[in-house]
Amino acid sequence: MCEDDKEIFIFDTTLRDGEQSPGVSLNSEEKLAIAQQLSKLGVDIIEAGFPIASQGDFKAVQRIAKEVKGPVITALARTDPKDIMAAYEAVKIAKKQRIHTFVATSEIHMQYKLKKTREEVKKMAVEGVRLAKSLVNDVEFSAEDAFRSEIPFLCEVLTQAIEAGATVINIPDTVGYATPAEFGEFIKAVREGIPNISKAVVSVHCHNDLGMAVANSLSAILNGARQIEVAVNGIGERAGNASLEEIVMALYTRKGYLGYATGINTRELYRSSRMVSTLTGMSIQPNKAIVGKNAFAHEAGIHQDGVIKERETYEIMNPEMVGIISNKLVLGKHSGRHALQLQLQKLGYSLEGEVLNKTFTEFKLLADRKKDILDEDLIMLVDSQLIGSEEQIYIFDHLQISSGTNITATSMVGMMVRSELVEEAACAGGPVEATYRAIEKVAKLPVKLESYSISAVTEGKDAQGEVIVHVSMGEDIFMGRGLSVDIIEASARAYINALNKIVRKYPELVKAPENI
Numbered sequence: 001m002c003e004d005d006k007e008i009f010i011f012d013t014t015l016r017d018g019e020q021s022p023g024v025s026l027n028s029e030e031k032l033a034i035a036q037q038l039s040k041l042g043v044d045i046i047e048a049g050f051p052i053a054s055q056g057d058f059k060a061v062q063r064i065a066k067e068v069k070g071p072v073i074t075a076l077a078r079t080d081p082k083d084i085m086a087a088y089e090a091v092k093i094a095k096k097q098r099i100h101t102f103v104a105t106s107e108i109h110m111q112y113k114l115k116k117t118r119e120e121v122k123k124m125a126v127e128g129v130r131l132a133k134s135l136v137n138d139v140e141f142s143a144e145d146a147f148r149s150e151i152p153f154l155c156e157v158l159t160q161a162i163e164a165g166a167t168v169i170n171i172p173d174t175v176g177y178a179t180p181a182e183f184g185e186f187i188k189a190v191r192e193g194i195p196n197i198s199k200a201v202v203s204v205h206c207h208n209d210l211g212m213a214v215a216n217s218l219s220a221i222l223n224g225a226r227q228i229e230v231a232v233n234g235i236g237e238r239a240g241n242a243s244l245e246e247i248v249m250a251l252y253t254r255k256g257y258l259g260y261a262t263g264i265n266t267r268e269l270y271r272s273s274r275m276v277s278t279l280t281g282m283s284i285q286p287n288k289a290i291v292g293k294n295a296f297a298h299e300a301g302i303h304q305d306g307v308i309k310e311r312e313t314y315e316i317m318n319p320e321m322v323g324i325i326s327n328k329l330v331l332g333k334h335s336g337r338h339a340l341q342l343q344l345q346k347l348g349y350s351l352e353g354e355v356l357n358k359t360f361t362e363f364k365l366l367a368d369r370k371k372d373i374l375d376e377d378l379i380m381l382v383d384s385q386l387i388g389s390e391e392q393i394y395i396f397d398h399l400q401i402s403s404g405t406n407i408t409a410t411s412m413v414g415m416m417v418r419s420e421l422v423e424e425a426a427c428a429g430g431p432v433e434a435t436y437r438a439i440e441k442v443a444k445l446p447v448k449l450e451s452y453s454i455s456a457v458t459e460g461k462d463a464q465g466e467v468i469v470h471v472s473m474g475e476d477i478f479m480g481r482g483l484s485v486d487i488i489e490a491s492a493r494a495y496i497n498a499l500n501k502i503v504r505k506y507p508e509l510v511k512a513p514e515n516i
Contacts, residue, residue, distance in 0.1 A: 006259060006260050006261060007226075007260070007261060007262070007263065008221060008226060008227070008228055008251060008260050008261065008262050009044040009045065009201065009203075009226060009227040009228070009262075010042075010043045010044050010045070010227075010228060010230060010244065010247075010248070010262050010263070010264060011043070011044065011045040011047065011074075011203060011205075011227050011228065011229040011230065012038050012043040012045065012046050012047065012071075012229075012230060012231065012232070012244060013047040013205070013229055013230070013231050013236070013241065014034060014038070014231045014232045014235065014244075014276060015031055015034060015035060015046065015047065015048050015049055015060075015064075016047040016048065016049050016050055016076055017047070017205075017231060017236040017237060017241055018231040018232065018235040018236050018240075018241070018276070018280070019031075019049070019280075020236060020237050021235050021236060021237070021240070021280065021282060022470075022477050023281070023470045023477040023478060023479040024235070024280045024281070024282065024479060025478065025479070025501055025505075026060075026279060026280065027504075028056070028059060028060045028063060030279045031048070031049070031060045031063075031064065032060070032063055032064060032067060032068070033275065033279065033383075034232075034275060034276060034279060035048060035064045035068045036067075036068055037268070037271065037272050037275050038068075038071065038232075038272065039068050039069065039070040039071055040265070040268055040348075041264060041265055041268040041269070041272050042070075042262075042263050042264045042265045042268070043071050043244075043264065044071055044072065044227075044263065045071055045072040045073075045074055045098065045227075046064065046068065046071045046072070046073055046074070047074050047075070047076060047100060047229075048060065048061040048064040048065065048073055048074065048075055048090075048091070049061040049064075049075060049076070049090075050075065050076045050077075051075050051076075051077070051083075051086040051087050051089070051090040052077065052078075052080075052082060052083045052086040052087070058086060058089075058090050061073075061075050061087075061090040061091065062089075062090045062091075062093065065090060065091045065092070065093045065094035065097065066093045066094070068094075069095065071096070072094075072096040072097070072098050072138065073091050073094040073096065073097055073098070074091065074097070074098035074099065074100045074138075074140065075087035075090050075091050075098075075099065075100065076100050076101075076102070077099060077100065077101045077102075077128075077132070078101065078102065078103065078128070079101050079102070079103045079124040079125060079127065079128025079129075080128075081128075081131055083101070084099060084101060084128060084131050084132050084135070085135075087099045087100075087101075087132075088132070088135040088136065091136075092135075092136075096138070097136050097138065098136065098138040098139065098140055098168075099132040099135065099136050099138075099139055099140070100139075100140040100141075100142065100170075101128045101129060101132050101139070101140070101141055101142070102141065102142035102143070102144050102170075103121055103124045103125050103128065103143070103144065104121070104143070104144035104145050105121060105143040105144065105145065105146060105149040105153065105154050105157050106144075106145035106146070106148040106149045107148075107149075107150070108145070108148065109144060109145045118153060121157065122156065122157055122160060125141065125143075125157050125160065125161050125164075126160050126161065126163075126164045127164075128141075129141050129161050129164040129165055129166050130164045130165060132165070133164065133165030133166075137167070138167050138168075139165055139166050139167055139168070140166065140167070140168035140169075140170055140203065141158070141161040141166040141168070141169055141170065142169075142170035142171075142172055142203075142205065143157055143158060143169075143170070143171060143172070144172060144174055145172070145174040145175065146170075146171040146172050146173070146174070146190075147171070147172070147173040147174070147177060147178050147183065147186060148174075148175070148177060151186070151189055151190060151193060152193070154171075154190060154193075155190060155193035155194050158171075158190070158194050159194050159195060159196060162194070162196045162197070162199050162200045163196065166200055167199075167200055167201065168200055168201045168202075168203050168227060169194075169200045169201075169202060169203065170203040170204065170205055170227075170229065171186075171187060171190060171202065171203065171204050171205075171220075171225075172204065172205035172206070172207075172229075173204070173205070173206045173207060173213075173216060174205075174207060175207060175209060176206065176207035176208055176209025176210050176212070176213060176238075176239060177209070177210070178206070178212065178216050179210075179212060179216070180212060180215040180216050180218070180219040181219065183204075183206075183216040183219050183220060184219035184220060184222060184223040185223070187202070187204065187219075187220045187223040187224060187225055188223040188224065191223070191224045201226050201227050202220075202224055202225045202226055202227070203225060203226075203227035203228070203229060204216070204217055204220040204225045204227075204228060204229065205229035205241070205242075206220075206229075206241070206242045207236070207237065207238065207239065207240070207241060207242075208234060208236075208239040208240045208241060208242065208243075209238060209239045211239070213234070213240070213241060213242035213243070214234075214242050214243055214246045214247055214250065216242075217230075217242045217247055218247070218250060218251075218258065221251075221258065221260055222258070228242065228247055229241070229242070230242045230243065230244040230247050231243070231244060232244050232245070232272050232273055232276040233245070233273055233276055233277060233282065233284060233288070233291070234246070235276070235280065235282055243289070243290075244269075244272075245269045245272075245273060245289075245290040245291055245322070246289050246290055247262075248262050248264045248266060248269065249266065249269070249289075249290050249317060249322065252266060252321075253316055253317055266321050266322055266323070267320070267321065267322065267323040268323055268348070269290065269291065269322040269323055270291055270322050270323035270324050270325070271323050271347075271348055271379075273290075273291040274291075274379055274383070275383055278380065278383040278384070278481070279383065280479070281468045281479040281480070281481045282468075282479075283453065283455060283468060290317075290322055291322065295319075295324075296317075296319040296324060325347070325375045325376070325379075330343050330373060330374060330375055330378065331343060331363070331367070331373040331378070332367060332371070332372065332373060333364070333367035333368060333371075335363075335367070335373075337356070337357075337360045340356075340359070340360055340363055340378075341356060343375075343378060344359075344378060344382065347375060347378060347379060349382055351382070355385070358385065359381065359382060359385060362381055362384075362385070363378075363381060366381060366464075366485075369462075369485045369486075370462045370463075370464065370485050371462055372460065372462070374458045376457055376458045377457065377458055377464060380457050380464065380466070380483060384483055392500050393417065393418065393500055393503045393504075393510055394415050394416070394417060394442070394443060394496050394499055394500055394503070395415060395416040395496070396413075396415060396489075396492055396493050396496050397414040397415055397416050397421060398413075398414040399411065399412070399413055399414070399435065399488065399489055399492055400412045401431045401434075401435070401488055403430070403431040403434075408427050408428070408429070409427065409428055409429065409430050409431045409433070409434040410425060410426070410427050410434055411425065411426055411427075411428075411431060411434035411435040411437070411438045411488075412424070412425040412438065413425075413435060413438040413439055413442065413492060415439070415442050415443075415496065417442065417511075418510075422442050424438045424439075424441040424442045425438055426438040426440075426441060431488050432452070432488060432491045435488060435491060435492050435495075436449065436491075436492075436495055439492065439495050439496060439499070443499050443503075443511075444511050445473065445499060445502060445503075445509055446473060447471045447472065447473045447498075447499070447502065448471065448472045448473070449469060449470075449471055449495075450469075450470040450471060450472050450477060451468075451469065451470040452467070452468075452469050452491075453467070453468045453469075454466065454467045454468075454487060454490070454491070457483070462485055463485070464483055464484065464485050464490075465483070465484060465485070465486075465487040465490045466481065466482070466483050466490065467481070467482045467483075467487065467490040467491045467493070467494040468480070468481055468494060469481075469482075469491075469494045469495055469498055470498075471495070471498040471499070471502070473502055473506075476502075476505070478498045478499075478501045478502050478505075479498060479501070480494040480495055480496070480497035480498025480499070480500075480501070481493075481494050481497055482494030482495070482496075482497060
C-alpha cells in the first residue's frame with residue numbers, strides 16, 4: 001500500500017476474539033447471521049474463527065466462507081502445520097480467503113509459554129508463513145504480544161515473515177499495556193526497522209485492559225498502520241478489543257484532522273451492535289459511545305434547550321448516521337403479514353417464506369400480550385429467532401407462580417424434554433429463585449447461577465423484559481438469554497437457554513424423561 005493511501009481496512013474479529021469473551025458461545029446459525037450482517041456493514045475482513053479449536057468452530061468458519069460474500073474471510077492458526085491446514089480447509093471455498101497465523105515474540109511469552117529460543121521462534125514464523133503462502137495468496141502474520149517485544153528482534157521476525165510471503169503484518173498490543181503516544185512511536189519505529197515493509201500492510205490489534213484500545217489504534221493509524229483489528233461493541237478477551245463503531249465514527253467525525261476513511265456503511269452500526277449484543281448476551285452499557293442508549297440522550301435543561309435550537313450545539317454526530325431508530329409505534333395486533341414484512345424491510349430485514357411465517361406467528365403472540373409494537377420490539381423479535389436455533393433438549397412450555405409479600409413463593413414449571421412434557425414445582429424466597437429450582441429439578445444438572453440481569457427492551461409498562469444469566473458448571477460458564485413481557489417467564493427462558501448450551505457441550509448429562 002502506498003504511503004499516501006487514505007483508506008483504512010477494517011478487520012473484524014467479533015467471531016473469533018469476541019467469542020472468547022467469558023460465557024459467550026455462538027452456534028453456527030448465530031455466527032452466520034453475524035457474519036452476514038458484518039458483510040452488510042461493509043467490513044473488509046471477517047476473522048470467522050479458530051478452526052483447529054473444535055469441529056464446531058471449523059464447520060462454522062467453513063459455512064461462513066461458503067455463504068458470506070464481499071469481505072475477505074480469514075481463519076486464525078498457530079504456526080503449527082495442523083493449525084494452518086485446518087484454517088485452509090475451512091476458508092478455501094471463500095472467494096476471497098486469508099490465513100492468519102501467529103507466534104509470540106515477547107521474552108515473557110517465549111520463555112514461559114512457548115519455552116522457545118529466539119531462533120526457534122523465527123523459524124516457526126518463517127515456516128508457518130511459508131506453508132500458508134503455499135496454500136493461499138493472502139497471508140497475515142501476527143507477532144503476539146508485539147508491544148512487549150524488543151524492537152530489533154520484532155523487526156527481524158517481521159522482515160523474515162514478509163520475505164516468506166506475508167502480505168499483512170499485525171503488531172498487537174495483546175495485553176492492552178500501551179498508551180497512545182508510545183504506541184504510535186512504537187509502530188513508527190517498527191516500520192522504520194523493516195526494510196521490506198512496502199511489501200505488506202501494517203495492522204494493529206489493540207486490547208482494552210487500560211481503556212485505551214481505540215486511542216492506541218488511532219495513534220497507530222497516524223504512524224502508518226492501515227488495517228485496524230476491531231470487534232463490534234469492543235467485545236473480546238478480558239476487557240475486550242478496540243470497538244469497531246468507535247474507530248469508524250472517530251475516523252468519520254474527525255476526518256478533517258485524522259485524514260483517513262473506511263468503507264463502512266455507518267447506518268448499519270447500531271443494527272450490528274444490537275445483533276451482537278442479542279446473540280452474545282453481552283448487554284451494552286447505557287453510556288457506551290456511539291451505540292449506548294444514552295449516547296444521544298440529553299438530561300440537563302441547558303443541553304435540551306441547545307439541541308432543540310440547533311442539534312450540533314451538543315451532538316457531534318447525527319444519530320441517524322449510525323442507524324439509531326426512534327421507538328415509534330409501528331404495528332398492532334390487527335396488522336397483517338404484509339404490513340409486518342414492509343416494516344421489517346424498512347429496518348433492514350428481508351424475510352420470506354417459512355422464516356417470515358414463523359416471525360409473523362411470534363409477532364401475533366407478542367401483539368396479544370403487548371398493545372404497542374415498536375421498532376425495537378421487531379428487531380428483538382427477529383434476532384431472537386436465532387437464539388437457540390439449533391436443536392433444543394429443554395423447551396419452555398408453561399409456568400405458574402404463587403407469590404406475594406411475606407409468603408413463600410411457589411413455582412410450577414412445565415418443560416418439554418425430548419418431546420415429552422415434564423413438570424416440577426419448587427418453593428423459595430422469591431418467584432425467580434423458585435422457578436430456577438423447579439427447572440433444576442427437571443434438568444438435574446450440577447449448575448450454579450453466577451449472574452442475573454434484566455433490562456427493558458423498550459419503554460412503557462408493557463415493555464418486554466430481557467434477562468441475561470451466566471451459569472457455571474465446573475470451570476465452564478454459559479450464557480443464557482430470555483425475552484418476554486413477563487419477567488418471570490423471561491427469567492425461565494434465559495435459564496433454560498443456558499442449560500441447553502451446557503447439554504450441547506456435554507450431551508451425556510441429559511437425563512431421559514422417564515428417569516427425571
